[in-house]
């Protein structure tokens with residue numbers, strides 16, 4: 001059974017189709033990323049999957065339960081960590097977890113067993129009895145994640161888990177997320193607009209744009225679909241012999257003469273630089289420079305959508321500024337429903 005199976009899921013707000021007929025599946029135990037610029041529809045999708053928002057049409061199952069007909073079972077089987085802080089700063093880490101566990105109806109004995117387990121998982125065992133207001137930003141985020149794990153959900157949703165954290169703390173947080181996925185086998189769904197986060201953390205990534213999924217695959221395959229890494233050799237003398245030798249190599253996908261020398265496309269370019277230097281040497285070409293470029297998920301997004309993520313975010317920000325009032329009204333109507 002898939003952890004999540006989505007079929008034709010759609011959400012329309014008045015004038016906007018925020019999620020447009022999505023179909024995809026998340027396997028059990030994987031870290032799955034929803035990657036896209038602000039406004040792509042990630043939060044709307046997650047809110048439907050966790051049953052906080054009704055869909056306009058389509059279906060989805062989370063842990064086998066239907067999001068329209070079995071909302072209670074869906075909620076019991078998942079954990080969610082929102083972007084906004086949900087822990088009480090005046091309580092200690094352990095007290096926050098105890099409070100959450102009581103809300104989920106866990107008995108005292110269960111709570112006493114689960115709290116230290118969770119604190120250990122998120123690396124806060126030593127700070128369990130300190131007030132949360134003394135925690136750093138990264139520690140608070142880890143406590144939020146721990147809170148989402150208290151009732152042992154099969155699927156954990158993390159909405160933009162490292163937004164607002166500095167670079168070092170973001171990397172540390174990725175490490176904790178990976179470890180808890182390995183240690184507790186929980187399926188993790190992350191929304192992010194950070195390319196490096198999706199690349200580093202996720203086994204598979206769905207790239208979202210304008211409410212649609214434009215590609216789903218592992219970061220490696222997505223990047224590989226662009227044709228491979230490009231190593232550019234700057235040459236002091238143009239060498240026909242080198243081009244002939246490159247033609248003979250089965251691992252060379254393509255080579256093009258450039259102003260400075262030759263650009264060679266291949267998989268795993270970093271392991272081929274030594275081969276290229278040897279070939280140039282054998283062909284009597286002298287190398288002036290070597291440059292290795294690996295495609296990023298940003299390049300993948302650009303090739304699939306024709307814009308960079310930042311260009312998309314800038315245009316969404318402009319649009320939101322223009323019709324800010326309408327959005328607020330629509331949101332209020334939605335909440336009131």
Ligand SMILES: Nc1ncnc2c1ncn2[C@@H]1O[C@H](COP(=O)(O)OP(=O)(O)OP(=O)(O)O)[C@@H](O)[C@H]1O
Nearest residue numbers: 013016018037038039040041042043044330331334
């Ligand atoms: N309550 C609402 N009423 C009207 N339009 C909405 C509402 N919620 C979202 N939208 C619109 O739906 C689209 C998708 O928004 P959504 O928040 O799901 O995107 P996102 O990828 O999660 O981006 P962000 O990270 O900025 O939340 C956007 O065009 C947004 O303006």
